[in-house]
Amino acid sequence: MKVAGRWYRTIALGANGWTVEVIDQTALPETFVVAPLTSVADVVAAIRSMMVRGAPLIGVAAAYGIALAMRADPSDDHLGTASRALLATRPTAVNLRWAVERMTALVGSVAPEDREEGAYRAAADLAEMDVKTCLAIGAHGAAILRQRWDDVGRARTINVLTHCNAGWLAAVDWGTALAPIYLAHDSGLPVHVWVDETRPRNQGLLTAWELTAHGVPCTVVADNASGHLMRLGQVDICLVGTDRTTRNGDVANKIGTYLKALAAADNQIPFYVAVPSPSIDWSLADGNAVPIEERGGNELGFGPDVRVANPAFDITPARLVTGLLTDRGLTEASEAGLARLFPERRS
Numbered sequence: 001m002k003v004a005g006r007w008y009r010t011i012a013l014g015a016n017g018w019t020v021e022v023i024d025q026t027a028l029p030e031t032f033v034v035a036p037l038t039s040v041a042d043v044v045a046a047i048r049s050m051m052v053r054g055a056p057l058i059g060v061a062a063a064y065g066i067a068l069a070m071r072a073d074p075s076d077d078h079l080g081t082a083s084r085a086l087l088a089t090r091p092t093a094v095n096l097r098w099a100v101e102r103m104t105a106l107v108g109s110v111a112p113e114d115r116e117e118g119a120y121r122a123a124a125d126l127a128e129m130d131v132k133t134c135l136a137i138g139a140h141g142a143a144i145l146r147q148r149w150d151d152v153g154r155a156r157t158i159n160v161l162t163h164c165n166a167g168w169l170a171a172v173d174w175g176t177a178l179a180p181i182y183l184a185h186d187s188g189l190p191v192h193v194w195v196d197e198t199r200p201r202n203q204g205l206l207t208a209w210e211l212t213a214h215g216v217p218c219t220v221v222a223d224n225a226s227g228h229l230m231r232l233g234q235v236d237i238c239l240v241g242t243d244r245t246t247r248n249g250d251v252a253n254k255i256g257t258y259l260k261a262l263a264a265a266d267n268q269i270p271f272y273v274a275v276p277s278p279s280i281d282w283s284l285a286d287g288n289a290v291p292i293e294e295r296g297g298n299e300l301g302f303g304p305d306v307r308v309a310n311p312a313f314d315i316t317p318a319r320l321v322t323g324l325l326t327d328r329g330l331t332e333a334s335e336a337g338l339a340r341l342f343p344e345r346r347s
Helices: 040-049 055-072 076-087 094-108 112-151 179-186 204-214 223-231 257-266 335-341
Strands: 011-013 020-023 034-037 158-162 191-196 218-221 237-240 244-246 251-254 271-275 313-316 323-326 329-331
Touching (some): 020 040, 034 040, 040 055, 040 076, 076 094, 112 179, 112 237, 112 329, 158 223, 179 191, 179 204, 191 204, 223 257, 251 271, 257 271, 257 313, 329 335
Parallel strands (some): 158 191
Antiparallel strands (some): 011 020, 323 329
């Protein structure tokens, strides 16, 4: 997407052809900084600190972390060490495990002298795959937004509520939940976005920053205001992302998503989840088995003397989800629905 008239991706190779450059999301929205990563340790630190964040982007960053590791030392031992370090950074987003396992299998299957080149090529392929996935989600989702606009009578702007940041900053480009909004806006659909601030990390400020840069009208609201807006009829549709969706359609997403789904159900507002295929965890039957990351109390502004619980994600049951918006199309949130779109995963 464009920043100050220049096209950027969240992650790309530097001019030297091997340094990995990322947008430092801890500096946004006040400052736009592109930071260089030159080792797998740098990538580990970037993921842990949330310099890079969002399930799709974390996966691609981890893939480039493997490439940097193979540049430094292409041995089996170093490949294993790098993979374990990356897998330990964030437990909830399944894209991380998917990318690391994919990269490890591919890189481990070739001779050490070929591993650096192969790893960089594979990481670039994953980045391109992510862009195509997000654009496919955007196309399917834009059709849903246009249908919803038809449903409300075309006489006014359609109001979309989103939670956390599932835009291009959370992916390589375009994003998941925001891709339909960008494409709908670009096609002329009058759309306005209610942006939850998304405590405690305030990722809503990232959403507002990128929407504003693209010219999409948006308004940031306190997390606890969303239910109020829904009850007043000021929300037409909810659209969020996911860090992991289990095969029965349960959705793990940023903490607070469950409460939005409950409010949407109480007010008969459609609640859709944008799900790139690498975010589907076919190994888990339901959301009860998803590991929920616990983060430090400092994110809530408390010191070490105060006991704090800070779960980073929650589970929205499939029964509260109107539909799963995937790169292969829309389906109901169920094992049968997902299996219809991904018949190769039926087993």
